[in-house]
Amino acid sequence: MQEKLFTVYKSSAGSGKTYTLAKSYLILALQFPEKYRRILAVTFTNKATQEMKDRIVETLAEFSEGDITDMGKDIMTALAITANELASRSAELLAKILHNYSRFAIQTIDTFFQSVMKSFSRELGLHGDGELLLDSSEAREQVIDLLLEDLNSNQHLRDWLLEFSTDKLENAKSWDVRKDILEFSKQLTNEDFLSIENELLGSIKESKNIIAYKNKLFTITNSFESEMVKIGEEALKLIQQHGLSIADFSYGKSSAANYFNNITESKYEPGKRVYEAIETEGQKLATKTSKRKEEIAAVAEAGLLSYFQEAVSLYEGDYKKYATAKAILSNIYSLGILWLYQKRLVEYKKEEGILFINDATLFLNRIIVEEETPFVYEKMGAFYDHFLIDEFQDTSAFQWNNFKPLINNSLDQGYTNLVVGDVKQSIYRWRGGDWRLLLNGIKNDVRAHAFQEQSLDRNFRSKPDVIDFNNQLFEKLPALLQQHITTEIGDENLALDLHDKINSFTEAYKEVFQQKRDAYDAEGYINIKFFDKEVDDQSWKERALAKLLKDLQSLQDKGIQLSDIAILVRKAAHGKEINDFLLQYQQHNDSKYSYEVISNESLYLSASLLVNFILNCFRYLYSPNNRVALAQVVYYYQKIVCGNHAEEHELLHACNDKHDISQIQELLPKSFLENREDLLNSNLLDLSERLIQYFQLGSQSDEIPYLQAFQDVLLEFGNKGDIQDFLEWWETNQTKYAVKIPESTEAIRLLTVHKSKGLQFKVVLIPFLDWPLNHGSKGPILWLPSAVEELPKDIPYMPIKHSGRALKQSYFAEEFWEEEIKSYLDNLNLLYVAFTRAEDALIVTGQKKAGSKQIAGVVENVLAETEFWDDKNSIYEKGSFEFSKGKRSDEHLKSEAIYLRNYPSFNWNQKLEIRKGKALKLSEEKLETKRKINVGLLVHEVFSRMKHITDKEKVLQELWSENALSQQELDQVNELVLNNLDKNEAFSKWFNTSWEVRTEVPIVNPKGKDIRIDRVHINGNQVEIIDFKTGAKKAADIKQVKTYQSVLRTMGFEKVNGYLAYLDPFEIVEVK
Amino acid sequence: MSSLSSHQNNSVHKSFLQELAADLYGQYGNDLSHQKIVFPNKRAGLFFNQALKELVSQPIWGPEIMSFEELVKSHSTLSVPDKITLIFKMHEVFQKHSPFQENFEQFFFWGDLLIKDFNDVDQYMADARPLFANLAEWKAITSTTDFLSEEQIALIEQFWSNFEQRPTEAKEKFRKTWDILFKVYVDFKKELMAQKLGYTGMLYRQLAEDIISGKYTISDKLIFAGFNALTKAEEYIMSNAVSNGNAQVFWDLDAYYAGDKQLHQEAGNFFRDYRKHTILGNTFPKDLPASIKHETKEVNLIEVSGNLGQTKLLGEQLQQADLSNPEKTAVILGDESLLFSVLHAIPEKVDKVNVTMGYPLKYSSIYSLLISCLYLQKNKRLSKKSLDFNHRDVLKILKHPLVLSFDRDFTKAKIHEIESTNKVRIGLKELNENRHELFRLIFSDASDNYFSYLKELILICYPEDDESIELGFFNDLHAHVARLEQIVNDFKLSLGLDALIRLLNRIIQSIRVPFSGEPLQGLQLMGVLESRNLDFEEVHLLSMNEDNFPAKGNTQSFIPYNIRKAYGLPTMDQHDAIYAYLFYRLLHRCKKLNIYYNAEGSNGKGGEPSRFIKQLIYESGNTAIQLKHKTLSASGKVQMPLEISIPKNKDVKNILMEYTVPSARKLSASAIKIYLDCRLKFYYRYIAGLKEPDEVQEKLDAAAFGNILHNSLEDLYTPFVGEEALDKAAIEGLKKKELKAIVEQRFAEEYGSNAEDFVFEGRNIIARDMLLKMITRMLDYDISLAPIQILELEEKDEYIIGQAVKPDLEVFMDAKIDRLDKVGNTIRVIDYKSGGDDLKFPDIPSLFDRDHNKRNGAAMQTLFYSYLYFKKKGVLNSEAIQPGLYAGKYIFKDDFSEKLILKEDKGREMPVSDAIPFMERFEEELNILLEEMFASDQPFDQTDDLDKCKWCPYSTICNR
């Protein structure tokens, strides 16, 4: 059998993915010493890259010390080597890696692609030094501003924006659309759009084509609507003519006859009573007891029935087309805006020489796919035989396209490759991850003979009960969801078309069942509790929080350390809620329990009083009318920094604009008030340092971590703008910044499920199991092929928002469901990731009977069928609330913790002695003279450098290149030099002397200052010294030369002649 | 050794330069001045002289000290022009051969890169002919020559084998360029030679070749000291001088990495090579120093989250350190952008600091001003008569510190004016009021000569202060602009403004301005490269992360990797090895090394500790190095919002009592609304009197939008107040004729401008169109109700009512009703709402129940107005009072109605057609509220509902 070179490891949660990767890497790298240079391991984040590097280096260090672990044994078998051999090879490899670290190719996918792109930038016609933006938002904002400036001249854009605004207003949002366009433009950087971009934009060509397209669609919708209305109105008239009203029909307002009212109000879908009316030929239009039975029969006869038929057949025939056109029309303005935006963007990128990160991936498609792999390596200067790709479920289609040729090339040469991934843990689809690749795409893309799949099916993470629980739950859920969605689709044909997609649930979860290890010291604990939506004015969430508190107490009673506990939430906002809740209990620290929590949410910089204070200083300095900012500044400074006990009212009232700033002088530091204006001139970081100094903010030791992190933000912001720019920027970006707490801190972890991926905790608490299975009303924009059936084909793709009932009835139904299925799977995966983080215990609370669209609802459904379900209390409980005593690894604890006690900030201007600027000494002169290059200085420069007249040309040349002189200036200098030489014979003789000449000679003088003399002529114990001067004569000049003379005498020269050579006006003075 | 000063007695070691000085002074005594001492950089000379000074008792001539490059230059007839000139000349040559055209600006980066490549070729004395051969030529060459080793041939063949296969796009492009490189190389050198110019590699190669061929000898007495990586040319020159007996070489190295067996230690790669060199080999001592292994040193590895933390921690460490001899301590910055933070963190007791590093010119404020001005020029619009600019450019410039400081009042007023009127284009005449030359210059049309524009700018802004740190920036920038101008003029280059901006950016990008002071005094602060040859007792190394140390090398080159390798040109490996040496060298003689690194990634940088940290961790085991790990921890206290509660003390009460005086304050609906939202907010606004900051709005905000809506509707209906009822046709007429003019007028007023001058631009257009659409819709609705009789519009002081809260306490209230009209027998109390206000409310008590989650402020407001109307005016029996909202959220709905809707929890929706039946209950609730406000001791405290704080202008004080 041929060896399978390409292995896909399907790694369920806790199955030792990192272990497998590290082992595979080492088996390859330990084959021979230089092999490691030819292995590329790719991860998704910098953090993962570092972890993998560390892991490999640590393992090698262990092996080389003879500490052969299980992994070591596996490697020994794989390579057929002895333990000694392993140790020595490891030592060698370790040294190689550490000392050729740039060749230790474990990289993020972006880094790798960037380096390929860089090496081809000339061939790609890129600016060689173009900037690659990881975050496109600022560039996008700029482009939008440019776009809005075009409004005057662009009527189309105005119309589209107006439509957009109206749409927003009706949804009770602000009419201002700038933010929305920004959000929308972000979607234009994703691959779904990029892959159709050329075709789409190519088909549009001009704005007016969109209008034409729109008009065609309008014709379709209009004709449908007016025909329907016509039928409706005529039918209603008929009813009226017969002296009847809708109320006379059976079911009154919801009677079949009311359908005619409906269709005049754009509700076209016929109900079952309408169909019934047609089928029964109007039999049931009136109740049996109706007094007006006869008249109703008559009106049915007289044409009402045929109106029913007409309407229904129109509906059945054209509604789908109509609904599709409607869906397109309701989004067409976004296409219009996008079209203009994208045009602008292209120009902008070119002008600024920037690329977005996705552009890079796209460019590489051109290079890698087109070129033979070896040439790619040649250009890169790196050569890889093996590829190891981690987290493959998060790889995007473009990225995979770039890897494909490289991997196939490797396979062709008989090298092994592997990818590791788990569809079940794919929760980054919104960032471009495409799990379909892992599920089946990849199989078709690599050489078939080389392909094999392997399941890592043993769980090393969790206790047996946890494993059993997850096995059970996740074996059942996919089928259940599959069933749900099939029911929802309803239409059997459609369901059949979508068969493969629907099956992806069970496909993805096929190998969910995990094996256990051989022995355990504890069984684990599961507790899933569902609360009624609301009881006694208490919502389920309030109860869940109360339970959370109790659970945290019992956990501590059991001796669990805080850092072993994690609270997972779906959304950051929930984290804040929980955090605020626990905060209340932290304050009453009389109890024996601790509720210290760390999370990104808890330590937001924007929550810091001190940061807030600095921001208010900024605001106040920038606009002194801002008395609210001033009030905060005063309040904080007086109350918190100075500990003033004055009444609050006194402080706050003093800050209103009826008081002049001079009236509250004593409330602020003098230095601050004095420097108010001046402060505006310094850059933001400097400004913050000065505020720290003036207000003695370093004394706020509790807030130092915030201050430090905030100053990092200012540093990062750099010179991007002034105070106002910063404040605006901060407004939108503040939520990205929080104090980072070292891993070793003893506190409960509070994090989102997304962030928890790849981590594990002894105890996992999920207080709010409350996410929906689909997007609800927040559907994404999909790029759908719009040239369907009889619809106009002008524009091949349209942005369609994934929401709404109407979409299900349109030609987009299939795509609608496809996305729906994907979003179900996303949310199921989130559940999988969340539940599999637990080692020992999983404690969850959710709402009872949340319904089949809610994750809690489906989980409850599954659990209700199991033996551990207690229906009365709506709780699933299994295992024992006892925990293994094993400690977490204390790796980082061997590092000594140090703290910043003060926050040093000082004025440094006095400490620096700055060398003064040289060539252009302009400050003393008036502006007029500033405009001339100081030729005199250059002449001086020539004389002090030139030893001999023959050096002149070269010296001039040097000056020319150093000072960027024009030919004219150079001539001018030359002329002046010659002029001076002409003037005085003694002077010109110096440059023809036969004595030894030294220029700019240093004298090492142990007794005093070092000396540097412009020019010295030496002949035995005779010496001449010359000092050139540009300025006017000064008494000090002579004194200086005299000092030189005396120093030279102490050096043993007998005859020391000193001269001062003034160049402008020319004069030579001998110093006696 | 009696001459050693006390300075050295308390130090374990002499520094490398002290040892060198002692050695040389021992050898040459006062004759030392006849030696030329060559160091890798010139700075070492200063420290060398200092060391020398400590040795001598009488003044002596100092030796001439130079860098290798200066040595080479002094023996060459060529001189090296500046970079721009070189690239320009390269461009000329390249264009002659290139099959496609590139303009100078596009070529700039590539030209620079190509010169670097040529420089490598010459520095490493590679034979350019075979190197730049193409496939066919290569085949011819290999069959005739045998000067390449098999290994070299294999590398080259590997490369060319790619071209045996099918041609592809990139390969073709590569080949096209490659094919001309040899010609470009030859011509470029020829061109330069003709003008007695050369790039540095050319000078080196020429000198080395002349020496080898015997054409030239360096007769200077040379001392080479402290070198590590030598280029081939340097190696020839040096070894030739040694073999002639004209030179001595001193190496600064340690057995820890340079030893024979330490093959893996990249820091010693070069030394091991030179030790095998037939001539240079003899210049090494037999036994290499081994201080890293044997001398006790403390090395602290300090993990910090972020950048600033490192500098502040450094500050604390320095605070605690003994700094009686500050020059023995060095702070070395892996990331030079931390310079100013470090300066700020240096404790007061350090009174002198010497900074030796380049500061990037691109960060200077003058540069940012120049670029802003060029953008201003780029975006200017020039019509026959007028010149105007884009507001963003203008604002950026006006706010620039350099400009702001010229005429602060004028500038600030201008900024305010521009921002508050939402102007997009700004005409020249608006900016010309100020007579200052700077403004006249900046806001002019510089199209005919951008260079003089820039130069003038630099000169006008030139700092008055002679000591200014910025001085160097101005000088350098001036020089570069001048040089560029000269080239453009000399060669009649046509350079568009876009290209000029990009070119300037490119040029300035890499330029660093030295920033050096009195070098021998004070705490030493430097970049990594500046630390060469220097020794310190204690070293603080900041930002020790991969990407910084070793710095990221640029791997781009016209010459592919394998070819570089085959011809011995340097690659990334050499680059890394040089940094490794720089790192270990610091360990030679220090007693304590503190290494700080950022554990946190940001901006795409990884936060990965430098490889050298890892090397120490895994390898320093058998040395005397004492390694300690430390982590800068944050005692991350969660920040609590401030609890603020203002008691009603005497002062507060006095202010409150103003509401009980009819002529003083009146309580309004919005005040009540605010009080219900949050008592403290009411306090801030009405008692403390803190006005919401009316920050200059760059964009039209919701409030302004609302104002224009109100005002326009007022204008529309004002002519009809008290007149006959308006019929459909009359309202229809309003829609047609005046609407647009009125809205535009009101728009202009909102921005404090008059209508003729106001230009609709940017988002204002959308806002205006939106308003038109909304008002039209409201008029349409009015038409559907017509006839309507307009009774009052925004009447002031009409509804002042005193409400007796307690027998002796009467509170005065007032209403300002947007529109009071009459439709049939119904008096309508109408309020316009542009935002998302709702029509539904559960019941009357809910309107005053601050904790009710469906409390409807807008409903309360209109009912409050209705109440005041009812109290003041009363009604006839047949009349009804109907509060109503013209609400933006609903107005576009087909079935719009302005009526409030009463909807109890699960009850039906009941439109309120008459408010009179609710009045009694309303009064009760209102009284309870007023009592709390004015007659109780209820302090002004904070709301429990954090949602209320989200949009509260005072949240900054509450820290919520």
Ligand code: SF4
């Ligand atoms: S921030 Fe919140 S608590 Fe403070 S005044 Fe505003 S609404 Fe009240």
